[in-house]
Amino acid sequence: MTTAPFPNRPRVDAREKVTGRLKYAADVALEGLLYGMMVTSTIARGRVGKVETDAALAVPGVVRVLTAADCPAPPPPGPGGPPPPPMIVDRISYRGEPVALVVAESHEAAVEGMEAVRVRYEAAAFSPLIDSEGGVREPVEDVKAGDADAALAGAVTRLSGEYFSPNQHHNPIEMLSTTAVWADGRLQVYEGTQGSNMVKGAIAGNLRLDPAKVVVSSPSVGGGFGQKGFAQRQTSLAALAAVLIGRPVKIVVPRAQIFHNATYRPRSRHRIELGADAAGKLVAIRYDADHQQSRRGQFAPEYHESSTQMYGVENYLGTAANIRIDTQAPGYMRAPHPHPQAFALESAVDELALKLGVDPVEFRLRHDATTDPIHNKPLSSRHLNACIREGARRFGWRDRPLAPASMGLEDGVQVGWGMASGAYPVLTHPAEATLRVSADGTTRFSATAHEMGQGIRSTLEQVLIRALDIDPRKLEIRIGDTSVAAQHVTAGSWGTASGATAAGEAAAALKARMAELLEGRAVSGNLHQQLAAVRRPFVEVEISRVGPGQGPRDLATLRAGGMAISGPVYPEFTSFSYIAHFVEVRVEPRTRRIRVPRVVSVADCGRVVSPRTAESQVRGGVVWGVSAALREETEVDPRYGGWLNNDLADYVVAVNADIGDIEVGMIDQPDPVINAIGAKGLGEVAMVGVAGAVANAVFHATGVRVRKMPIRIEDLL
CATH class of the missing domain: 3.30.365.10 (Aldehyde oxidase/xanthine dehydrogenase, molybdopterin binding domain)
Known part of the structure; x- marks a missing residue:
């Protein structure tokens, strides 16, 4: 496992992007x-x-x-x-x-x-809407642990609420x-x-x-x-x-x-009931969810995967269903299920903490966990409480009064501070790579990965130049091309855990090949110079790797063009990434316009391989979370079906004026068992919980609890 943090190197594609030379x-x-x-x-x-x-x-x-x-x-x-x-x-x-x-x-x-x-x-x-006549309800299998109904019946304090997430487009x-x-x-x-x-x-x-x-x-x-x-x-x-x-x-x-x-985020409905014991400990969760679905779509309502892993609650009952109507199929959209799930659950947790008279940070810190309560397996690593403590310190949370509508500015603007946490499953996928180092000073790495703006080339470069003495200026990274390697779908935050680990294994294999070639001879210079000295034009290695619990069948699936995802429940453990968000909102007294002047977000994603791109991922997730909480909704005219606001003029997204300061922190502790680098996922978890933190801050500012997204001016009038 990599023991030292990686340096904060610039992105490899930065100059091409800002000069407009990058080809799409x-x-x-x-x-x-x-x-x-x-x-x-x-x-x-x-x-x-x-x-x-x-x-x-x-x-x-x-x-x-x-x-x-x-x-x-x-x-x-x-x-x-x-x-x-x-x-x-x-x-x-x-x-x-x-x-x-x-x-x-x-x-x-x-x-x-x-x-x-x-x-x-x-x-x-x-049938154009989730509640239209002709919609067909299709339940899926429940998710259970312990006896939630019995635990709720015996709870000293109970809280229930319904929360709604809208249709949204990418x-x-x-x-x-x-x-x-x-x-x-x-x-x-x-x-x-x-x-x-x-x-x-x-x-x-x-x-x-x-x-x-x-x-x-x-x-x-x-x-x-x-x-x-x-x-x-x-x-x-x-x-x-x-x-x-x-x-x-x-x-x-x-x-x-x-x-x-194209696919989109479907409208979903969430009914949550929480129960706490006399000591104020959360002992039971009942969570019922459904979402709209096309007549033949396959995007499952998997809203219980992350919610079960947040607070170590041993009694959990989760139900879910598709509501099949006449629309195109929904699909994956950043943090597909955990984003609306965290908005609902983290709003409910905030409500319960207030009902108990406990600070929301303190309430969450009481619920640390080391075990997956659904599958009874140890968590590979969990530093959520460290995220919460560090975020609270940076944000200045200790100065927050508990009572809502108690903070404001001299001009009457109401101020609120809210926080929420998030989790996202750590997934891995088989990968292949070919690494060639040449005597002419060039290096070519061909691998399973796609560059979709997240900076995977920069991440792969980090691993290769740390492991190998090569010229980084002449490193070519070939990805996203089926002629150079079998290509998995790059999604679910498994890019680094799969691709960077493959890069590390390829580098180790190449170093071993060089040792065989040199046969103990001491040859000075970098790898290119060593090859030139022994008159070898190049050295090339090919590797393939699978995730924990996977084998040759999964590699064959990759090569055949299929999906072979493993996780978050592995043979010996369960693995998740975590994050904590702290948000300040300001609500104008007359217009009721909501602004977000600052956010502090601290993530636990295992080892941070590329700090530059990791911080960018979190900032992007926060921007989108704020936008989802306050701006975004795709609307349907039920007379005709289809989407009304199908352009960027009418589908409102956050712009620069909507976004204030975003401070990002990383725990940067390698996961000891997930892979050799210790890297978990980050891109998806970055957005999880942001909307809940915004909603909780709006409540703290105004005393008005809004249980739907987006939160609009009319909700606060």
Whole structure:
């Protein structure tokens, strides 16, 4: 295990990003490139009667219009992972679903052609909202430990509340895009994706191609956050058009179509009941949750994974259900379940602490834990209380009065301080890597990973240059490309635990190979110079690794393009990352506008491999948490279905004026058992609990408890 902290080195892509030279998938320029634009449905459910294309084909520059008749039948279900998304369909499942694709010589011609297509529909009744008639409730298996009902019945103090989280959309700056090139029986695809293997498998399945003939490259991703974790609706369409027409095809999806065709965070409802004993110790939790789901979607309502690990409560009963309605499938969005779960649970915990007359920090510190109460396994490491204590110290929490509506400024502005904690499962995935060090001064590392803005290249560089005496200026890191290594989906904060550990094992293997080569000879200089001295052009090693409890079958799943996630419950232990957030809000007395001038966040993510990118991850998570708490909600007109505010003009997100000072701290204690580096995950846990801390601060400022997101001006009038 790495014993010393890693240095705070600059990001390897910093200069490219700030100078605008970093290349993204849609930047690929190809000779003879055509442009595609999807035509989307204007009904929420029904059938396509006829697609009239004559007017579109008459537009100068339009080459072809594809309809459902041009698309192969959906492939049979395969083992593991979600089925590939359909291409063009004649049965409409949600408003905005693709019903045709216009391909043209220019983007402008494609847009004009798209607007000229006329579609006749046979509309059917639909259920657009979670509480609409026709929604189908589908319960999933309960999560249980101890006897929550009995413990609640015997509790001295009880607290119950209902909390609501809205529909929200990702809105990364980079649009969804796919560029496909078909040449010599080989399909090359460029797509900004978190899962190039998944994209490859979806295209091969939909187009009935040999996967060996498909290569997917994801050079960099301009924001993903879960939205780009799987193949999108445009992915196979671009590939099909390239194959049928014989020219490269690019589709860049407009933001309004992204709202309707990509995944999103579903609306969810949370009913929580807490019970405490005479000593003020939390002894039972009853937690019932459900969320909206499409008719065939697979995004499970897993709201109990992190909540069970927060406070060591031995009596827990969690129920959950899908509510199936007529919408597109929801999916993973940063801290997908723990974000709304922590908003609900941490609000309830704050309410219970107040009911008991106990400071919220002190109440949480009473509930440290060393064991997973659901699976009765030891926690690999847990420094949540250290996060809380350090955050409280930095924030100045000891000066906070317990009573709400008791802090303010001379001009009447109400001030509130709130805090909340969060947890996120530590997951790992098999990975492969090839490391080559050459006598000419270059090093090339090809591995399983994607650069989606989080800084994984910087993390990999940290491990390699610490372990190896190489020239960092000539280090090339090749990731996100199925031609250089099998690519897992980069999500769930398993990138560092999987990729950085693979880099460490590759470095160790290369050092061992060099020792064999030198045979005890003392050769001066760095590795490049040593190779030159013994007249070897390069040394190369290949490694593959799996997570705790995994084996060859999981590696085979990776190589076949599937998912092979392990954790957070491993054979010998359970592992989570933790964080504590402290938030100050100010509420104007007349307008009731809420501002957040400062936040202190302290994280326990094991060993911090790249301090620069880790702090950036936490700041980004805090910004998004504030935005989710106070701004973001996607709205539906129940008369028509679909999303009303499907652009950045009407989908309100936090901007610079909404964000104050964000102070970040790291415990930076390596986890002793999770992997050789001791690194857990950080990207997802960074957001968990922020919204709860904001809501608790709003209550402390005003005395008004708001149990829904976003908290708006009208909630405080």
